[in-house]
Amino acid sequence: MPETPFVEVRDVWRQWDARGGVCGISLSVKRGEFVSILGPSGCGKSTLLRLLAGLDTPQSGQILIDGRDVTQATPSERGLSMVFQSYALFPHLTVRENILFGMKVRRVASDEQKRRLAEAVAMTGLDGLEDRKPRALSGGQRQRVALARAVVAGHPLCLMDEPLSNLDAKLRNSVRRDIKALQKRLGLTVIYVTHDQSEAMSLSDKVVLLKAGAVQQAGPPEQLYDRPATPFVAEFIGDPPMALIAGEAVGLGAGSQVGIRLQGIGSAPEPEADLIAQVETCEFLGSETHVVLSHPQARGLGLILPGRHRLTEGMTMGLRLPQEHRVLFTASGGEEHP
Structure with missing residues (x-):
């Protein structure tokens, strides 16, 4: 019996004045899978991620998460976390306060906050930096704070929007390893948007290559490399x-x-x-x-x-x-x- 997809996109359309966006995309993601959405600028990667996150609504089609139709659901109703390209940290809050912010808003019990904070800080190598503010951190450390915030959310699905593009080459390689290790350790399902094929090929269980809003090929990295479906x-x-x-x-x-x-x-x-x-x-x-x-x-x-x-x-x-x-x-x- 085939495994039920954890995330499923069914014939989703979202365009502006009949241009751009995504055009009839269908996609399935297994629980615990690391999937990269790859493609050139303007191919629809970020539009697809916004639709999955609930930051935008499809004109047609369906989005299901864990078997539940979330096409019209708000971001908070979808049970997911996001890591952004810009880190999205509060500059006036410490590392500890940034990581705990979402849990405080949701009124998670104090003991549970402390437990999750300690785990996330240890996992992301932020020990000793809890009282610093973002301006006192390096780019790699700031990105680790954003990852820690996603970890403490406790959601099984994490969306990542080009999280490494602001880092230099050496830091990109380091944080890339951190992301993969965290994903494996926590059993997260990750959907990762990037224009960098080396990131997509090294991190992913599945790569989805887009062009002009449509899927050109989806499969394991080695399949796209060895048996490309199209000249593109x-x-x-x-x-x-x-x-x-x-x-x-x-x-x-x-x-x-x-x-x-x-x-x-x-x-x-x-x-x-x-x-x-x-x-x-x-x-x-x-x-x-x-x-x-x-x-x-x-x-x-x-x-x-x-x-x-x-x-x-x-x-x-x-x-x-x-x-x-x-x-x-x-x-x-x-x-x-x-």
């Missing part, structure tokens, strides 16, 4: 992204495309090559050299060579495109196994 997914996921080659260039039907990761492309003598391309530049990265290649019927083409190589700009190279590394996109844009 192929070019959005991965660093470097998949190279896309017109089918005609490799003896396939007109209108089709072949996607292949650069790690799967090899060099070959030109008479035996699947494709002959021209060298544009070489980028030496220490342990390997990335060769940027051009071909009139391809984009994103390249070759990764171990060690250091100096290749002449404009020279031609034969490439091997192994069948086992190819993803075939039909003329309609869908993925097929070659």
Whole structure:
């Protein structure tokens, strides 16, 4: 018997003057799952999160949480917590007061407040900082206060809106590990909005990639990486992204495309090559050299060579495109196994 989704979005629409927003999105999230909503700016990520939070209302469709229809419910009626990009801390309150604020409003018993505070502070590494105000904290510490506030709420569902985008690269990696550890320890269901694919791929059990308000593909990170459903997914996921080659260039039907990761492309003598391309530049990265290649019927083409190589700009190279590394996109844009 299939597991009942903990969060379910059914054919939800929300647009403004028939533009933007989300267009017929359906999505299911299991209890305890970490789901990232990923996509470029303007794709509908934040609109979807606002709809889930109850900060906006769909024009049509349904939203269910734990089997209950909450489409018209207020945020406080949905049993969830949120962590924002801007931390949303009260500057005049201490760390302790910021964490406890929601519980005080809900008149949680004093002993219970103390217990939850001690647990949250220990989990988020804020011991000794309880009496500081936000201005005396680093960016990473402020974000930990926001996480602690979500933890003490005791809700099984937590929505996160690009919570790491204001942090520098080193802090992002540190707090990212904190978020994943907390989610696992508490068994939280997390829906996490980000434009950063490295965050989505490293944190998530499931990635939902949006484009223009619609789901392009939803599945485990490795599925989006290895078997992208559309050329858009192929070019959005991965660093470097998949190279896309017109089918005609490799003896396939007109209108089709072949996607292949650069790690799967090899060099070959030109008479035996699947494709002959021209060298544009070489980028030496220490342990390997990335060769940027051009071909009139391809984009994103390249070759990764171990060690250091100096290749002449404009020279031609034969490439091997192994069948086992190819993803075939039909003329309609869908993925097929070659």
